[in-house]
Amino acid sequence: MRIDILTIFPAMFDGPFSHSIIKRAREKQLVDIYIHDIRDFTVDKHRRVDDYPFGGGAGMVMMVEPIERCINELKSERPYDEIIYLSPDGDLMDQPMANHYSTKDNIMLLCGHYKGVDERVREHLITRELSIGDYVLSGGELAAAVFSDTVIRLIPGVLGDETSALSDSFQDHLVSPPVYTRPADYKGWKVPDILLSGHDRKISEWRHEQSVLRTKARRPDMLGE
Secondary structure (H helix, E strand, O other), X not given: OEEEEEEOOHHHHOOOOOOHHHHHHHHOOOOEEEEEEHHXXXXXXXXXXXXXXXXXXXXXXEOXXXXXXXXXXXXXXXXXXXXXXXXXXXXXXXXXXXXXXXXXXXXXXXXXXXXXXXXXXXXXXXXXXXXXXXXXXXXOHHHHHHHHHHHHOOOOOOOOOOOOHHHOOOOOOXXXXXXXXXXXXXXXXXXXXXXXXXXXXXXXXXXXXXXXXXXXXXXXXXXXX
16 A cells, blocks of 8 residues: 655654554555655745635635645556545544555545645545544644554554454444453452453453443444434
């Protein structure tokens, strides 16, 4: 998989993409991540990427020209399965969506800033808009990092245990059951006996029951009617 990220703050990705799962995925050459500074596609000496909004109002708007140049240059080099704009009013990201994108080859992510991007970018250059939640971030960089982490960890070979991602919350429309590790008794706080029984079928049944109970208590919206 290849992910191209368009941003005006490329240094924001140094931390998220240099550690843990994403770092290992890059080292295994299971994913290539390229960060593109939109300012490199400006034509004025000040490398300006924003301007005042037509009609007045507070804030600035990211200009269409440098964004289009960047997108067109990348598209001239390869086809993209999706060109995504991270926006608070986009489709809400969920686990099935992450599963879907983990099978793709080339994805482009556009990070907005200020009051967002010129609407013509959204109308003519973007194929999908995604949100990671019903709240507003200062820019799309953190959302792009969240999207990347969510998708990359599902690529075969990224996680040490190939079945690990299958037991994540939301994969079966339930949240995950409680988990425990050693010691089995800590200050009188004990691990449920069933988990120490070695009986795989009963443990599996217990975990499913706990997932259902926890989903009912914490995320009843996931159970529908």
